[in-house]
Amino acid sequence: MNTKDLAYFSDLTQTKNFSKVAQDFGVTQPTITMAIKRLEAEFQTKLVLRDRTHNDLGVTASGEQLAVHARAILAELDLTHQEITHLTQDQTVLGLPPIIENHYFPRVAAHLQAQGMLANLQTLEGGSVWLRQALRDGQADLALLGSTAPLSYKSLVAEAFDRQPFRIFVAADHPLAKRQRIYFSELRHEKFVLFNSSFVHNTAFNQFTRRNHFRPEVVFRANDTHVIMNLVAQNVGVTFLTAIGAQHRDDVVQLELLDDAQPEFIASIVYRDSHVLTPTQQQVLAVLRTTLGE
Amino acid sequence: MNTKDLAYFSDLTQTKNFSKVAQDFGVTQPTITMAIKRLEAEFQTKLVLRDRTHNDLGVTASGEQLAVHARAILAELDLTHQEITHLTQDQTVLGLPPIIENHYFPRVAAHLQAQGMLANLQTLEGGSVWLRQALRDGQADLALLGSTAPLSYKSLVAEAFDRQPFRIFVAADHPLAKRQRIYFSELRHEKFVLFNSSFVHNTAFNQFTRRNHFRPEVVFRANDTHVIMNLVAQNVGVTFLTAIGAQHRDDVVQLELLDDAQPEFIASIVYRDSHVLTPTQQQVLAVLRTTLGE
DNA sequence: ATTCATTATAAATTATTTTTATATCAACCG
DNA sequence: CGGTTGATATAAAAATAATTTATAATGAAT
Numbered sequence A, B: 001m002n003t004k005d006l007a008y009f010s011d012l013t014q015t016k017n018f019s020k021v022a023q024d025f026g027v028t029q030p031t032i033t034m035a036i037k038r039l040e041a042e043f044q045t046k047l048v049l050r051d052r053t054h055n056d057l058g059v060t061a062s063g064e065q066l067a068v069h070a071r072a073i074l075a076e077l078d079l080t081h082q083e084i085t086h087l088t089q090d091q092t093v094l095g096l097p098p099i100i101e102n103h104y105f106p107r108v109a110a111h112l113q114a115q116g117m118l119a120n121l122q123t124l125e126g127g128s129v130w131l132r133q134a135l136r137d138g139q140a141d142l143a144l145l146g147s148t149a150p151l152s153y154k155s156l157v158a159e160a161f162d163r164q165p166f167r168i169f170v171a172a173d174h175p176l177a178k179r180q181r182i183y184f185s186e187l188r189h190e191k192f193v194l195f196n197s198s199f200v201h202n203t204a205f206n207q208f209t210r211r212n213h214f215r216p217e218v219v220f221r222a223n224d225t226h227v228i229m230n231l232v233a234q235n236v237g238v239t240f241l242t243a244i245g246a247q248h249r250d251d252v253v254q255l256e257l258l259d260d261a262q263p264e265f266i267a268s269i270v271y272r273d274s275h276v277l278t279p280t281q282q283q284v285l286a287v288l289r290t291t292l293g294e
Numbered sequence C: 001a002t003t004c005a006t007t008a009t010a011a012a013t014t015a016t017t018t019t020t021a022t023a024t025c026a027a028c029c030g
Numbered sequence D: 001c002g003g004t005t006g007a008t009a010t011a012a013a014a015a016t017a018a019t020t021t022a023t024a025a026t027g028a029a030t
Helices: A003-015 A018-025 A029-042 A061-088 A098-103 A105-114 A128-136 A201-211 A225-233 A279-292 B003-015 B018-025 B029-042 B061-088 B098-103 B105-114 B128-136 B201-211 B225-233 B279-292
Strands: A048-051 A056-059 A092-096 A121-125 A142-147 A156-171 A191-195 A217-222 A239-242 A252-257 A264-272 B048-051 B056-059 B092-096 B121-125 B142-147 B156-171 B191-195 B217-222 B239-242 B252-257 B264-272
Touching (some): A003 A018, A003 A029, A018 A029, A056 A061, A092 A098, A098 A105, A098 A121, A098 A225, A105 A279, A128 A156, A128 A264, A156 A201, A156 A225, A156 A279, A201 A239, A225 A239, A225 A252, B003 B061, B018 B029, B056 B061, B092 B098, B092 B128, B098 B105, B098 B121, B098 B142, B105 B279, B128 B142, B128 B156, B128 B264, B156 B201, B156 B225, B156 B279, B217 B225, B225 B239, B264 B279
Parallel strands (some): A092 A121, A092 A142, A191 A217, B092 B142, B191 B217
Antiparallel strands (some): A142 A264, A156 A252, A156 A264, B048 B056, B156 B264
């Protein structure tokens, strides 16, 4: 069976228009008619219902089922291409959320440098949530990710290497700046400057707000620690980060949280379980493990 | 890309012999040569190393990677066929381990009968461990499975509906038969008759033995409760089953276990998350839920 | 040195897919 | 109504792709 037919069909279930699919793939319309016929023969079932009365194309139950699998197959094929490309170019793409990149990566880079392997490494920046998907679909080969619970994801292998508590950061001239420890509930009426939703900080933050039964007022979301810290320093709001997320600065004060059973920031090395690691990638992984492991 | 090429390649990585692959698929040998060439062109990389010196065919890193994905794609395609076949024949295959079949299924069957749906149901018997795989690769659409921890498997959805403690069964004339409750450690020197390893009972049993630091003497393994019970009645050994696993009989006595934090037998309704349920399958699922749910 | 087992190559054949050209069908429109 | 439009189907021709046949090449084993 040709995977092209699956691609045609997958598109058809979405556009519900034979001619449009033909256009999308730069082929003529009868090609699509024939492709669908082939699939219907292969699976011995009607896949689409041509309802010319309402000029609307229906997908049968079998068709829906096929569409689900067709997409899975096409995604797998795509992933295969990406992986093999990285493999042949001996390139390792390491996904890094900015906080981890700032805190842990310098150490790793130094070791890789020493082994002359830095040239084979590309980094891919993004929030942990976004990177998890990037890892799945082959944009990255390895990643260092943050999470609030030990990672255990379908098709991914995760090895936790560090845990960090979350902290609150306020401007040095903020009323709370004198305190060293506070309860999250005391922040009920504060304004917040936070990471955007592709970061795990949000998961943890939401746990805190849910437990304390309040809707926080989030005045701004950014995806850069420095931007956030600058806003905090100017009292635009307070923020919620890990201790390691913030370089030291005089105009911002760090507060410990006193709440029980707090979520933690768990840092893990993550990779796909279906991915056969190259020697280079294994070396990178080994460096990550020895450098980051306790 | 044609999936046939992936099948050829997958076979080749295992047989490591072009001619053998050709035979396996009933085609001529140059067909395989060409297929591999096509894949090598598609992925722009060498996939196999023709090492004629050692008359051994090596698979490159890229080849290994492709093989992993090729198998995944072919399995997905196979699953698709199976699912669509069941779909068009409006047949639902329900996987049932024998213990669950004996205890819970009669109730379910009565309800299905009342709704005239029993004709659309086929059952597939096997241990929970084996059925889990059968469900994954499409031999079954739904299953009632036993487990010792709440089920959460990659690509499967599980809804727990009952919990049962494990018990020990001994012959009526066994020295322990007078006791009503015992500690597992008291069984250190007993002979055991058990289910074979495709049953979850083993997982639980192993937890008990590990905690009590002994290697049990297993004298026989069977996959039928009656066989096991008959052996127990004749003092061939004692067994380890759920309370519901045994019909009442005079020659066998049931003992409660006194150990702390025992594993339980958790019964769950399980199905694939990628599977689009037919109306019939949804009805069956609804009957399962109402009949089995508390 | 010859034979054997294995894979490669090239031309011919066969199968499959795509295009071109045209038909069908229902809805819409004045 | 009849004509036009948008959508899919069909059939024959053309283009592509896969497979076979026949044979060559390669290295190992005897």
